[in-house]
Amino acid sequence: MPTLATALLDALEDHGAREIFGIPGDFVLPFFKVIEESGTLPYFTLSHEPAVGFAADAASRYRGSIGVAVVTYGAGAFNLVNSIAGAYAERSPVVVIAGAPGARERTSGYLLHHQVRTVDTQLAVFKEVTCDQAVLTDPATAPAEIARVLRSALELSLPVYIEFPRDMVDAKVDPVPKLPRREADAGARDECAEEILARIAKAKSPVMVVDVEIRRYGVEQQVGALARKLGLPVVTTFMGRGLLEGDDDVVAGTYLGAAGDPDLSALVEGADLVLMFGVILSDTNFALSSNMTDPRRTVLATGREVQIGHHVYRDLPLADLISGLDAHADQHPPRPRNAGKGMAYPRGLAADASPIAPSDIATAINDLFDRHGKMPMTADIGDCLFTAMEIDNTALAAPGYYAGMGFGVPAGIGVAATGLRPLVLVGDGAFQMTGWELGNCKRYGLDPIVVLFNNCSWEMLRVFQPESKFNDLDDWHFADIAKSIGGVGERVTTRAELAAALQRAVERRGVFSLIEVMLPRGATSQTLARFVTGFKAARERMK
Numbered sequence: 353m354p355t356l357a358t359a360l361l362d363a364l365e366d367h368g369a370r371e372i373f374g375i376p377g378d379f380v381l382p383f384f385k386v387i388e389e390s391g392t393l394p395y396f397t398l399s400h401e402p403a404v405g406f407a408a409d410a411a412s413r414y415r416g417s418i419g420v421a422v423v424t425y426g427a428g429a430f431n432l433v434n435s436i437a438g439a440y441a442e443r444s445p446v447v448v449i450a451g452a453p454g455a456r457e458r459t460s461g462y463l464l465h466h467q468v469r470t471v472d473t474q475l476a477v478f479k480e481v482t483c484d485q486a487v488l489t490d491p492a493t494a495p496a497e498i499a500r501v502l503r504s505a506l507e508l509s510l511p512v513y514i515e516f517p518r519d520m521v522d523a524k525v526d527p528v529p530k531l532p533r534r535e536a537d538a539g540a541r542d543e544c545a546e547e548i549l550a551r552i553a554k555a556k557s558p559v560m561v562v563d564v565e566i567r568r569y570g571v572e573q574q575v576g577a578l579a580r581k582l583g584l585p586v587v588t589t590f591m592g593r594g595l596l597e598g599d600d601d602v603v604a605g606t607y608l609g610a611a612g613d614p615d616l617s618a619l620v621e622g623a624d625l626v627l628m629f630g631v632i633l634s635d636t637n638f639a640l641s642s643n644m645t646d647p648r649r650t651v652l653a654t655g656r657e658v659q660i661g662h663h664v665y666r667d668l669p670l671a672d673l674i675s676g677l678d679a680h681a682d683q684h685p686p687r688p689r690n691a692g693k694g695m696a697y698p699r700g701l702a703a704d705a706s707p708i709a710p711s712d713i714a715t716a717i718n719d720l721f722d723r724h725g726k727m728p729m730t731a732d733i734g735d736c737l738f739t740a741m742e743i744d745n746t747a748l749a750a751p752g753y754y755a756g757m758g759f760g761v762p763a764g765i766g767v768a769a770t771g772l773r774p775l776v777l778v779g780d781g782a783f784q785m786t787g788w789e790l791g792n793c794k795r796y797g798l799d800p801i802v803v804l805f806n807n808c809s810w811e812m813l814r815v816f817q818p819e820s821k822f823n824d825l826d827d828w829h830f831a832d833i834a835k836s837i838g839g840v841g842e843r844v845t846t847r848a849e850l851a852a853a854l855q856r857a858v859e860r861r862g863v864f865s866l867i868e869v870m871l872p873r874g875a876t877s878q879t880l881a882r883f884v885t886g887f888k889a890a891r892e893r894m895k
């Protein structure tokens with residue numbers, strides 16, 4: 353019989369995990385020992401638990417499966433809460449495994465170190481940011497508990513919580529079973545598919561809007577093929593930026609409402625049928641839009657439900673709906689292909705002595721991708737994420753909805769741990785939070801390229817409240833520090849220096865490259881400028 357620790361590790365691998373991120377502590381040391389000595393999954397330790405969560409989140413997004421974050425009880429686990437909250441908001445299935453006191457410690461009569469209000473406060477907190485939980489105190493039920501929680505993570509694409517008391521690591525248990533996927537009712541699926549196809553046949557200008565769930569539920573490729581079969585133009589949401597990377601023949605661009613490309617906004621807002629697949633109806637996706645929730649013209653398939661007009665099909669997973677639509681589409685006359693007018697992305701940066709503006713960074717990266725091929729990207733919150741909208745459509749992991757800072761660099765480390773080489777976009781404020789995690793790249797031989805937007809400012813706050821002096825930050829000269837933490841740093845102030853530094857970085861392998869781009873305070877990307885204008889106009893309308 354396996355031990356509970358080895359059974360859990362085998363189950364994580366069976367359910368799609370390919371690496372573990374974590375920071376040990378005495379309540380999880382015995383489990384960490386098994387992680388290291390079993391070799392079941394590679395593991396990456398980082399410096400601060402928020403980064404552990406961000407890295408596991410990004411790895412899960414790029415793998416299209418579960419990510420794993422292992423932390424100690426109390427101080428470690430509570431440090432992790434914010435990044436798991438972000439994973440919940442962004443529908444990332446991160447499995448949190450938190451150490452905990454053993455049975456005898458719990459009844460020792462002492463207040464335990466790392467304990468808060470009660471020994472179970474940690475479980476209570478994680479119940480708010482995960483969709484399912486298990487506390488492994490009974491060897492007889494632990495395998496079934498783990499199986500249930502891991503299926504929840506995959507089926508709901510949400511984080512889950514496993515509390516692992518340290519006295520249970522060597523308990524003998526049965527292997528963890530893999531529960532069958534819960535299928536949709538075939539009748540409901542077919543009825544729903546036929547109803548949607550009938551609406552498409554009647555529509556004059558339908559459009560498909562896609563968002564993160566088409567990747568989370570592993571149907572990205574099928575959705576691209578379905579759009580092609582149905583002749584529908586596709587746009588991504590702000591959160592869904594980077595989806596359908598290879599489907600340039602159907603993807604018209606990213607819908608940003610009043611902040612976006614006017615032709616693309618017209619394509620969506622003028623549509624008489626909007627098919628929203630895997631879309632999260634968040635303010636960051638639709639705050640600058642109009643009539644995106646009008647039930648008369650929308651179909652919304654999200655979170656295992658499909659809303660058509662004023663009625664809902666429940667427990668109909670996106671994967672089942674897409675396969676149903678694909679199966680029935682052949683019975684409907686194909687529409688004339690309409691891929692929409694694809695967005696033009698800026699290219700051909702003049703590599704001259706001019707100072708750099710944020711949108712120049714997008715142009716320089718588009719030029720780099722044309723020369724060397726696209727790179728998977730991660731981005732933090734700040735103008736760097738708005739600038740990313742001006743970079744050609746490439747895979748992107750960013751907190752587009754939760755909008756929490758600190759994600760970018762640790763997420764890049766998580767993506768690099770999966771074997772890819774990411775390009776990371778981050779502002780100076782966010783880099784101050786978690787950028788130093790780059791110091792962990794050397795021991796794992798990871799070599800992300802980090803483009804740091806240094807405007808010595810919390811610029812995204814300044815654009816909404818320019819009178820506040822607290823948005824001024826000092827210049828930390830980040831590039832100077834790169835060498836001492838195992839990488840290569842370059843500080844650039846002109847467009848020529850930027851283009852050259854990017855070229856050197858892409859040719860440099862085995863160490864991280866940090867390109868510190870000096871930007872004037874007050875300068876923003878064209879996309880952020882449009883977003884602020886649109887946001888202020890929308891706010892005026894609401895007065």
Ligand SMILES: Cc1ncc(Cc2csc(CCOP(=O)(O)OP(=O)(O)O)c2C)c(N)n1
Nearest residue numbers: 734735756757779780781782809810811812
């Ligand atoms: C964890 C967390 N704490 C505070 C905030 C609030 C915020 C949103 S944007 C921002 C400034 C970002 O500065 P940075 O230099 O990184 O980028 P840029 O604006 O382009 O100059 C702050 C402080 C958020 N979103 N998350």
Ligand SMILES: [Mg+2]
Nearest residue numbers: 779780781809
């Ligand atoms: Mg800044």
